[in-house]
Amino acid sequence: MKSIVFIFALILAGPIWANLNLAPPDFDSEYGRAIFVDFKKAEYVVSFDIKNKRTSVKTRISFTATKTGRPIFDLVPEPRNLVLNGSPVSQKLITTPGKETKLRLVIAEINPGEHVLEMENTFSRNVSYNDKFDTVSSAFWIRDLRERMFMEQYIPSNFEYDQYQMIMDVKLIGGLGRQDIYTNGEMTKISNYHYRIVYPEYYTVSCPYFHITPEKSMNRRDFTYTSINGREIPITVYSPWGFRTRAFKAEAIKVMAELEADYGPWSHPSLVAYGTMPGTGGMEHAGATATSLAALDHEMLHSYFAKGVMPANGNSGWIDEAIASWRDRGYQRNPSIDFTGSDIGAHSVYQRNTDSRSYVFGAAFMAYLDWRLQDVGGLKAFLRGYHASYKQHVVTTEHFKNNLEFFSGINFDEEFHTYIWGINSPDEEIIPGENPHHKHLTDKELRDLL
Numbered sequence: 138m139k140s141i142v143f144i145f146a147l148i149l150a151g152p153i154w155a156n157l158n159l160a161p162p163d164f165d166s167e168y169g170r171a172i173f174v175d176f177k178k179a180e181y182v183v184s185f186d187i188k189n190k191r192t193s194v195k196t197r198i199s200f201t202a203t204k205t206g207r208p209i210f211d212l213v214p215e216p217r218n219l220v221l222n223g224s225p226v227s228q229k230l231i232t233t234p235g236k237e238t239k240l241r242l243v244i245a246e247i248n249p250g251e252h253v254l255e256m257e258n259t260f261s262r263n264v265s266y267n268d269k270f271d272t273v274s275s276a277f278w279i280r281d282l283r284e285r286m287f288m289e290q291y292i293p294s295n296f297e298y299d300q301y302q303m304i305m306d307v308k309l310i311g312g313l314g315r316q317d318i319y320t321n322g323e324m325t326k327i328s329n330y331h332y333r334i335v336y337p338e339y340y341t342v343s344c345p346y347f348h349i350t351p352e353k354s355m356n357r358r359d360f361t362y363t364s365i366n367g368r369e370i371p372i373t374v375y376s377p378w379g380f381r382t383r384a385f386k387a388e389a390i391k392v393m394a395e396l397e398a399d400y401g402p403w404s405h406p407s408l409v410a411y412g413t414m415p416g417t418g419g420m421e422h423a424g425a426t427a428t429s430l431a432a433l434d435h436e437m438l439h440s441y442f443a444k445g446v447m448p449a450n451g452n453s454g455w456i457d458e459a460i461a462s463w464r465d466r467g468y469q470r471n472p473s474i475d476f477t478g479s480d481i482g483a484h485s486v487y488q489r490n491t492d493s494r495s496y497v498f499g500a501a502f503m504a505y506l507d508w509r510l511q512d513v514g515g516l517k518a519f520l521r522g523y524h525a526s527y528k529q530h531v532v533t534t535e536h537f538k539n540n541l542e543f544f545s546g547i548n549f550d551e552e553f554h555t556y557i558w559g560i561n562s563p564d565e566e567i568i569p570g571e572n573p574h575h576k577h578l579t580d581k582e583l584r585d586l587l
């Protein structure tokens with residue numbers, strides 16, 4: 138019966154990866170109507186010029202517009218040489234109507250249909266050239282508690298609602314040293330100095346994993362894990378320290394067994410885990426993570442909720458941290474919620490980052506939902522079905538609530554309006570501290586992970 142409900146909801150969700158309905162509202166800017174668009178394919182050529190210590194990107198984005206207006210994209214570094222449908226154009230860095238975030242606007246009006254946007258940029262964040270060995274270390278680290286910290290730090294990108302094919306050619310120019318690349322995309326070696334990475338089409342801007350290091354600078358263990366559905370999942374764990382890869386392998390196998398038993402088969406092509414120093418916390422990508430050993434389980438859970446079922450925006454990011462923290466605290470079941478209210482899912486529609494109070498408030502909310510759902514198998518039973526139906530899809534808080542209500546037959550209006558959308562009743566006196574699984578790292582600390 139429950140599975141029928143999920144199938145029904147899946148049909149209502151509409152065609153796969155056509156997510157423009159989940160974009161924030163278009164708006165009027167000083168340069169004209171700003172419209173969100175649907176990226177179909179983004180092709181990147183990332184060149185590491187080792188002699189000149191310069192990292193450059195050439196990008197070609199194919200996208201669809203459904204309205205007339207000026208298209209939105211984002212890139213933190215300044216883009217150059219923009220070309221839209223074959224003609225040179227300019228762009229401006231603008232703010233959203235409530236000044237929630239900055240983004241880039243192409244200064245050219247387009248009509249509904251297919252378009253191609255090309256540009257170039259350089260970036261220096263998380264790149265380190267090594268003179269002595271003629272090599273480079275670089276990684277596309279991301280963060281979700283601060284805004285503009287996804288792929289837009291490095292390459293032209295869209296907002297999190299959008300799922301699109303990313304193809305990245307990595308070229309090493311003028312370098313003699315060999316390199317290793319760790320990625321959650323499918324990589325082809327074209328030559329010692331040219332690799333192509335094709336990321337799965339379901340990825341959003343917060344999914345890709347890319348880490349290039351001098352050859353053999355990391356200890357690496359490759360093995361496979363037999364999924365409960367019989368698939369052999371390739372797993373790579375790597376770290377500067379050999380003993381850490383042993384511990385990572387053992388922990389990855391243990392956590393994989395636990396998560397598959399609770400939430401069904403692993404949905405990503407592989408698992409890549411980079412073992413960093415104790416105390417560094419971790420960050421999740423899709424079927425990949427850079428993490429300390431202590432946070433590996435938390436980050437792997439995020440391959441189910443965060444990068445399996447994916448948030449469409451900053452207002453739905455609380456769901457994944459709530460589930461992960463609920464698990465971290467031993468899956469508590471509580472008949473009541475010990476805070477008066479919160480607005481962790483009630484920020485502006487343009488906000489991109491997750492509310493950092495989601496761990497504490499969200500975990501308490503999930504413990505309460507588990508108590509309410511105990512007659513229908515508990516919250517885990519719901520989450521297992523939700524993951525089965527919506528893995529590789531992006532979702533919103535409203536979608537989560539609707540499916541929860543379908544599954545349980547319980548109306549949760551009051552609970553969501555109080556504890557998630559509680560615009561009038563935020564618990565100002567409770568400001569939770571930093572979560573150890575997602576520590577804030579300085580720019581230098583992020584660079585030190587390279």
Ligand SMILES: [Zn+2]
Nearest residue numbers: 458461574575
């Ligand atoms: Zn987390």
